[in-house]
Amino acid sequence: MRALSATLALILPLTPYVVFMTMTDYSRLFIYVFMGITAIMGVVGLARGRGLGRAGLFSAFSSMVLLALAMGYIPYTAHVALGTVGEPALRFLALSISLSIYAYFLGSVYEASNRMARRMRELGYGVEGFRELDVTNAIVIGIGAALLGVSFIITLLMEFIKLISLAPLMALLIFIIVYLIAMVIARVHRGEKP
């Protein structure tokens, strides 16, 4: 299961670029560069045993930036767009960005379990019988997949069941404000000492 976690953490961050390549008219070279950086980050993170999750994070953030340069307020203001993204591509992009974030969590869990496995090897116990580590990875894969399904359902519900007549962008703006307030409250209650 740890191997599956590592494989998913390596492959899933590449999915947004695959969508960009196959469903948009972005410059291929541009996409290859980002894809290469993500792949290198993933492989290096895997080899070092630290930083595997960052590939997912980089992939999610960079693909959103690429998207922001193709549609929305930035091309509207700058009168220049990096490419054109159709509606079907957007749906797949949303899914692949979610997968990249999922990869970030998988990478974090893989790192933690790998660190423990290494410590056990140092103590001379070998890697056999690390059932607990496999269980952990299996649970995270399961939880992530379940949450992906739940978020898909929530998105569908938000799209089709219009309880409150609110523009999606206004909803996002409200979410950002509410989230930031909740974050501050959470921090105060946690008594953080970073």
Add this chain to the structure above:
Amino acid sequence: MVKEIVRSYYLLLAIPVFVAIMAFITTAKELLMAVVFSALMVFLALATDTELSITVSADLSRTRVFAGDEIEAWVRVRVRGGLGLISIAMPPVSYGDSRRYREGFEVVSGKAAQILFKGFRDVEREFKVRVKALRRGIYEFGRVKYTYHHLFGLRIIEGEFDEGVRLVVMPRYRIIRRGVGRIKPSTVTPRVTPNRLGPHSTDFMDIREYVPGDPFKFINWKATARSVEGKLMVNNYEREGLRNVIFLVDLGPWMRLGYPHENPLEFGASLILSLTKVLLRYGYNVGLWTIPPSDVYVMPSSGQTQFYRVLSALLRIEHVEEPKYEFADPALVRVIMETKPILIVVTNIASKEVVNALRMSLCGGSKDSKCRLLGRVLIIDISHGSVVMREKLSDYEVTQCIGRVSTRGRLYRALPKGALVTPWDPGCENVGLAVARLMPRVRWLS
């Protein structure tokens, strides 16, 4: 002790907000799914980042064992709150940085390091590990270390528990039940015994001036009244017991040659204990000092309690990497001057350095063949060759041990005159046989 490292907390919190901002900038409502997903993940991470409560109890099957014995250690772990991986390190792994523990124990069965997954439910586990004690010593054996890794990397908590369990690993010794020749002193116990430190008998010896520490009941009031200078006088009584035997344990680096649990120092401890047992049975006063002098010493005395004093001292002695040899401890010198004991030096004469070290300790560095301190000295030379070469020797199937090394003869000749050297190869001869061989020599020196 709990050390907490908070990781990725702000990064995690920033993900949904960044995705939402980007969705807002791109005006792509399809990105709502990514926002919802990241928010759900963050919610899960924060919801499970609760206060972790770990309780650990540890116990041992026995707290006093002999070197070579096996002990079972239990650790019960109860975890509440949190979600993630917990690694548990039990003894001896929890003392992993210490060379003493690494060399002192061997895990026979089970694992001294465990990993457990803490899910949404409380976890209660019991781990068992079977450990073989290899080296003598007093060990703290109650430390249990744990490290908690939150599932999403939000925090790492390191902590430890100490149950205060102490394990005493005693050196093995042989009880010689059969007679080992005549081991009582060859000379008749003199009327004025040289013993100074045994318990007082009722046999009057003389009257002397009072010194602090003398029992008040020994004060001779009539003699005090007669004293011209008005000094307090006490009766002096003969001490019980036979001759004094003092063991001098060499702590030089050559005593560490061999394996951590099989070296001249370990064999020497076993031999001293076996000899002590026999000598005490025959009424000798037994004492122990180290060379170079250290804080470990036992004043000569007799009785079963003395055996445990010697045992306790032997549990504390460790070899010294860079010893500074100097003339013997003043207390030892006084005992030697007053009681003229038999000195039994336990060493490993592996090189010329050892001879110099012995000369420095026993003779104050004197180059003469005469030695200031030497009275009757028996040097037990414990060689390490057979122990080190055991595996190689077994390949030849002819001999299991090297025996006496002829090159050591030259070194023996460089020792102060009057010192009787007895080589002992633990690979050829066990402790029991060595005791039987050594006792007539002790008697001869008595």
